[in-house]
Structures are given as structure tokens and as C-alpha cells.
Amino acid sequence: MYLYDDFDRAFLAERNAQFRAQVARRLDGSLTEDEFKPLRLMNGVYLQLHAYMLRVAIPYGTLSSDQMRVLAELAERWDKGYGHFTTRQNIQYNWPRLADIPDMLDRLGDVNLHAIQTSGNTIRNVTADHFAGAAADEIADPRPYAELLRQWSTDHPEFQFLPRKFKIAVTGSPNDRAVTRAHDIGLVLKERGGELGFEVIIGGGLGRTPMIGKTIRDFLPEADLLPYCEAIVSVYNRLGRRDNKYKARIKITVHENGLDEMQARVEERFAELRPLFDGVDQAQLGRIRSMFAAPEYRDGHAPAVTDPVLRSWIETNTVPHKRDDHAIVTISLKAHGATPGDATADQMRLMADLADAHAYGELRISHEQNVILPHVPRDALPALHMALGAAGLGTANVGLASDIIACPGMDYCALATARSIPVAQGIATRLDALKVEHDVGHLKIKISGCINACGHHHVGHIGILGLDRAGVENYQITLGGDGSETAAIGERTGPGFAYDQIVPAVERLILAYLSLREGEDETFLQAYRRVGMAPFKAALYETAATREAANAA
Amino acid sequence: MPKPFTPKVVTANHLIEGDVVYLTADDEWCRDLAQAEVIENEAYADLRLSFAEDQPGIVVGAYLADVTPDGAPAHFREAFRAGGPTNYPHGKAHGQRPGPQPSSEA
Numbered sequence: 001m002y003l004y005d006d007f008d009r010a011f012l013a014e015r016n017a018q019f020r021a022q023v024a025r026r027l028d029g030s031l032t033e034d035e036f037k038p039l040r041l042m043n044g045v046y047l048q049l050h051a052y053m054l055r056v057a058i059p060y061g062t063l064s065s066d067q068m069r070v071l072a073e074l075a076e077r078w079d080k081g082y083g084h085f086t087t088r089q090n091i092q093y094n095w096p097r098l099a100d101i102p103d104m105l106d107r108l109g110d111v112n113l114h115a116i117q118t119s120g121n122t123i124r125n126v127t128a129d130h131f132a133g134a135a136a137d138e139i140a141d142p143r144p145y146a147e148l149l150r151q152w153s154t155d156h157p158e159f160q161f162l163p164r165k166f167k168i169a170v171t172g173s174p175n176d177r178a179v180t181r182a183h184d185i186g187l188v189l190k191e192r193g194g195e196l197g198f199e200v201i202i203g204g205g206l207g208r209t210p211m212i213g214k215t216i217r218d219f220l221p222e223a224d225l226l227p228y229c230e231a232i233v234s235v236y237n238r239l240g241r242r243d244n245k246y247k248a249r250i251k252i253t254v255h256e257n258g259l260d261e262m263q264a265r266v267e268e269r270f271a272e273l274r275p276l277f278d279g280v281d282q283a284q285l286g287r288i289r290s291m292f293a294a295p296e297y298r299d300g301h302a303p304a305v306t307d308p309v310l311r312s313w314i315e316t317n318t319v320p321h322k323r324d325d326h327a328i329v330t331i332s333l334k335a336h337g338a339t340p341g342d343a344t345a346d347q348m349r350l351m352a353d354l355a356d357a358h359a360y361g362e363l364r365i366s367h368e369q370n371v372i373l374p375h376v377p378r379d380a381l382p383a384l385h386m387a388l389g390a391a392g393l394g395t396a397n398v399g400l401a402s403d404i405i406a407c408p409g410m411d412y413c414a415l416a417t418a419r420s421i422p423v424a425q426g427i428a429t430r431l432d433a434l435k436v437e438h439d440v441g442h443l444k445i446k447i448s449g450c451i452n453a454c455g456h457h458h459v460g461h462i463g464i465l466g467l468d469r470a471g472v473e474n475y476q477i478t479l480g481g482d483g484s485e486t487a488a489i490g491e492r493t494g495p496g497f498a499y500d501q502i503v504p505a506v507e508r509l510i511l512a513y514l515s516l517r518e519g520e521d522e523t524f525l526q527a528y529r530r531v532g533m534a535p536f537k538a539a540l541y542e543t544a545a546t547r548e549a550a551n552a553a
Numbered sequence: 554m555p556k557p558f559t560p561k562v563v564t565a566n567h568l569i570e571g572d573v574v575y576l577t578a579d580d581e582w583c584r585d586l587a588q589a590e591v592i593e594n595e596a597y598a599d600l601r602l603s604f605a606e607d608q609p610g611i612v613v614g615a616y617l618a619d620v621t622p623d624g625a626p627a628h629f630r631e632a633f634r635a636g637g638p639t640n641y642p643h644g645k646a647h648g649q650r651p652g653p654q655p656s657s658e659a
């Protein structure tokens with residue numbers, strides 16, 4: 001992984017010292033809240049419903065075991081003993097005291113972590129495929145490019161006050177696990193004639209006006225990555241609307257100006273910028289790439305697994321590694337009934353120790369709020385599974401219906417219109433009681449506590465959006481969303497459901513799917529695409545009473 | 554027609570702890586909604602709100618929140634603010650948090 005040099009360390013130390021002084025001045029009254037707020041936001045400090053919240057970036061989701069231990073230490077020393085992994089490969093601490101945050105940032109700085117640009121109208125944490133560097137289907141590791149983008153965008157003077165926040169995601173695989181089509185810029189690595197390059201997608205985004213991104217360049221040579229991205233952000237910075245917060249994201253800029261106009265302007269700006277990049281970026285990319293070398297793999301061949309519990313876990317929670325004697329292991333942070341994405345300090349430490357013992361010290365955080373050990377020799381899987389199980393981390397549900405993405409919602413978030421966590425807990429608990437989820441198979445349920453859509457509900461096969469309807473929590477359902485390379489925005493089923501009705505409603509959808517699918521191989525999404533909304537709508541809304549009324553009419 | 558006035562409390566977040574606080578009748582900040590001053594008329598509500606806003610060294614983001622005449626939260630958002638998150642038994646409704654305790658000022 002990327003190792004900080006003296007310049008990086010000095011930059012971070014200076015920034016932390018600056019923020020320490022700003023906090024001190026806020027506490028002694030020399031800064032007003034209006035003056036302080038933008039400063040704290042630039043450093044990832046929010047004020048939520050019950051407390052401050054510190055959002056720490058985990059660049060492209062990659063963590064070393066030492067970094068994970070420091071995340072655990074923060075949770076224990078300055079928070080309530082846990083942290084919340086988010087859908088943008090960040091970790092949030094929900095309970096820090098303002099006066100403690102400078103110490104937290106210094107401790108993070110010891111292991112090259114920070115909270116810079118995890119808020120504000122800037123380029124946010126660059127996210128990547130969580131299987132990067134390990135996946136069997138990968139063309140190349142996308143993380144060196146993500147790191148290059150991180151360095152370019154951090155404190156970039158031109159892009160500190162964009163019209164709105166700006167999110168970039170990169171994948172090195174044709175199977176899109178990074179939701180690139182729902183980002184301001186999505187980069188999909190491709191190979192053409194032996195050369196590496198990117199399909200560049202712009203204007204994707206969820207929120208109030210969900211849009212699937214559009215391809216602005218089919219193939220951008222890798223050497224042009226920075227000047228081209230700079231051209232896009234610079235055109236957006238100029239054209240993006242600042243008069244209306246809800247129309248300020250680049251998706252609206254693309255929508256209002258049209259893709260052709262955007263393309264013409266970006267190409268024009270790119271032509272100006274390209275000569276200014278004199279190769280320093282490519283030299284830096286080479287340097288970065290050397291730090292992302294694969295671990296020195298040991299032989300991991302193992303005999304066939306006979307234990308059914310272990311076999312089930314391997315089937316659900318591992319995917320093929322580029323080496324056949326290794327596996328990529330996803331540790332589920334979705335035990336049935338637990339808060340999606342939360343890990344206690346003890347669990348974080350255990351995962352760090354297990355990474356050291358069995359996975360070359362590497363971990364990843366997925367946007368699906370799970371933890372990944374990207375390189376596990378297959379002969380280590382039994383010991384790993386046993387250790388995880390003992391710590392409540394052995395749930396075999398990755399990719400299944402209880403592997404739910406849920407944003408913090410109204411249990412923490414000041415912007416929320418309803419809760420999302422207890423809905424996720426309720427659905428997972430119910431699925432566990434029904435014992436159907438292995439039969440149901442691949443199903444992504446995603447829940448957001450407001451229209452901002454941090455829980456990606458628009459791209460959930462089943463999406464749930466929590467709203468405030470006349471002072472009561474109400475949940476709208478969408479179906480058929482898809483965050484992968486076949487991205488689609490889900491369609492609303494109809495009227496929403498009350499808090500105590502949403503879990504039974506989801507249960508009815510799942511049971512309807514089971515009865516109408518053409519075979520075990522037809523997933524929920526495939527079945528929905530085949531039969532459409534009608535049978536699901538009937539399952540949701542047609543009760544005995546409405547049927548009777550319809551018959552009588 | 555202007556909406557008839559409904560009872561209010563003054564609430565904010567504590568500057569250092571960040572947690573939810575309420576203004577009491579004797580000008581203190583408390584952490585328990587039950588001890589908050591329930592305000593019955595608009596002119597007095599404005600007065601109490603400006604009093605709160607004049608304390609930027611103690612609280613952040615003061616506003617008037619609706620309560621029922623007996624002082625219970627009128628909206629579910631305020632109920633969660635008063636009781637803490639519902640996913641863990643460690644919010645206000647469940648006593649103090651482990652680890653560092655809130656400081657005594659305010």
C-alpha cells in the first residue's frame with residue numbers, strides 16, 4: 001500500500017496542528033460557530049443529532065492491520081467502543097467530544113490516516129473495487145490510480161469550493177463492484193491493443209434526482225487520467241449551478257447542458273491542460289505502483305472442505321482470487337439483528353490480528369459495509385472461520401438478503417427523515433427466523449434514512465427510503481435497482497409503509513419472488529426484470545380486504 | 554392565518570460534548586427533557602431563544618422544538634434526540650456513556 005513520505009507526513013502534521021488551533025479558538029470563544037463550521041467540516045467533523053461525528057477516510061478502502069488497530073484504539077479511547085463503516089469506504093465515530101478530536105486526528109496521522117475532505121464541497125475520498133489487487137476478473141489493480149487521484153485532489157486549490165461535493169470511483173474489473181455509474185466520475189479500467197486506459201463515466205449520482213452516469217470517453221489512455229479528470233472538474237466548477245443546492249451536482253450540469261456540450265468543453269479544456277502535465281504525474285504513478293506490489297504469496301493449497309458449516313461460509317463469503325490456492329474473504333458486519341457496518345474495537349483488533357496471521361496484513365472496507373481479507377491462502381480458511389465465528393463475525397450471509405446496506409438514518413444523522421438501522425435489523429432478524437435467505441440467494445436490500453440516498457436505495461434490488469409523512473415514519477419501496485455494470489434506478493412500487501409494516505412488506509416481496517421464480521438460478525433481479533412490477537405490487541398491496549373489495553366492484 | 558402557538562422548549566447541542574441540551578426555567582442547560590422549561594407563548598419563546606443564542610461558548614444551533622403541553626416531544630425526531638439512538642442501549646435513555654463523562658459545565 002501507499003507509504004507516506006516526509007512531504008506527506010509534514011503536510012498532515014501541519015494540517016492537524018492548524019485544526020488543533022482552530023478548535024482551541026472555538027472553545028475559547030475567539031471563533032464563532034459560523035466561522036468554525038466550515039473549518040471543522042473540512043476536517044471531517046460533523047455535528048449530528050446526539051454528538052459530534054468524525055468521518056475518517058479509508059482511501060479506496062485499503063487498510064493495513066496497524067491502521068485497523070488504530071481505528072480500534074480511537075473507538076475505545078475517544079468513542080463508545082465501536083465505529084461505523086460507511087457506504088463510501090469511510091469510518092465514522094459517532095460520539096467524540098470536540099476537545100478530543102485533535103488528539104484523534106494526531107493518532108490517525110501516526111498511521112497515515114486522516115479526515116481531510118471527508119466533507120464539504122470538495123473531491124471526497126476516492127473509492128475503488130474492494131477486491132482490487134486480488135480479484136480473478138481484474139484487468140489491473142485500480143488502487144494506484146485511486147492513490148494518484150487522491151494526491152492530486154487533496155488540497156487542490158482550484159477544487160476546494162466546488163458547487164457541491166464530488167465523488168470519484170475506480171474499478172479495474174469489468175464486473176463493477178464500485179458502483180461507478182452512480183458517481184460524479186466513474187472510471188472503468190480497460191485494455192485496448194495492449195494498452196491500459198479508462199472508460200470515463202460522468203454525471204451519475206443518487207440523491208433527490210437519481211441518474212445513471214453517461215460515458216464521456218470510451219477509452220482514455222491511462223497517461224491522460226489526471227489532465228482529463230482535471231478538465232472535467234474544472235468545467236463543472238465553471239458550469240455547475242451555485243444558486244440551488246439541489247441542482248448543483250454534476251449530474252444536473254450534464255443533464256442541463258447535455259452530454260455533447262459537456263464533452264466539447266471538457267475536450268477543449270483537456271487540450272489546454274494536457275501540455276501542462278509534463279510527466280511528473282506519470283513518474284509519481286510509477287512510484288505509487290511499486291508500493292502496491294502483491295504480497296509474497298505462499299502455497300495455500302488445501303484439501304476439499306467437508307464440514308458443512310464451513311462449506312456454506314466459504315460458498316457465501318469468499319470469491320475466487322487471482323491465484324487458485326487463495327481466496328478473497330468477506331467478513332460480514334451484518335450479523336442478523338446487528339447494526340450494519342458497525343464493528344467493536346475488539347472485533348477490529350481481531351480482524352487486524354487475523355489479517356496478520358492469515359492474510360499478509362491486508363484488509364479492505366467495502367461500500368457494502370463489510371470487511372475484506374483480500375488474500376487468504378485456502379488452507380487457512382478453517383482456522384480463520386473458527387476465529388471469526390467466536391467473535392460474532394462468522395455470519396454466512398454476504399450477498400444475501402440480510403447483507404443489507406443501511407445508512408445511519410435518524411438514530412444519528414441530523415439530516416434524516418426516518419430511521420434506517422432498526423428497519424435493517426428487523427428485516428435481517430425476520431429472515432433469520434424464516435430461514436429462507438440461502439434459498440432466496442443473491443438479493444441486495446439497501447436502506448436510506450432520507451432522500452440523500454447514502455444507503456444507495458435507488459440501486460438496491462429492493463430499495464427502502466425512510467420519509468417523514470405528517471410526523472410519522474413512512475417507508476417507500478423501490479424495486480429493480482442495480483448498482484453493477486448493468487446499473488439501473490429502482491422503480492417505486494406505490495404508497496409507502498408505516499414503520500411497523502415495512503418488515504412484513506419486505507417479507508411479502510421475498511415470498512412472492514420465491515413463488516414466481518423460474519428456478520433456483522433465477523435471481524430476484526432477473527425475476528423482476530422478467531415479470532415486471534405487477535406481481536410484486538400485488539404481493540405488497542393486495543390484502544384479503546382489497547381483493548374482496550375488487551371482487552365486489 | 555398565522556398558526557396558533559404550540560408549546561415549545563429551547564434545545565441545542567452542547568459545544569464541547571455535542572450532546573442534546575435543553576434550557577431550564579432558571580437559565581441553566583440540562584440534559585433531560587423533563588427538566589426543560591415548557592414555553593407557552595410566542596413572545597416569551599423568542600426571548601428565550603435569543604437568550605440561548607447569546608451563549609455561543611456553551612451551546613450550538615439553538616432552536617425551538619415543539620412539545621406537548623406536558624412537555625413530551627411532539628415529533629419523533631425530538632423523541633430520538635431526547636432518548637438517544639434506538640439501535641444501542643447507550644443513549645440518554647440508558648444513562649451515561651462509558652468512557653469519558655460529560656464535563657460538568659452547562
Ligand code: SF4
Pocket residue numbers: 407408409410413414415416417448449450451452453454455
Ligand atoms: S441518507 Fe440521509 S439519513 Fe442517511 S446518512 Fe445520508 S443524509 Fe443521513
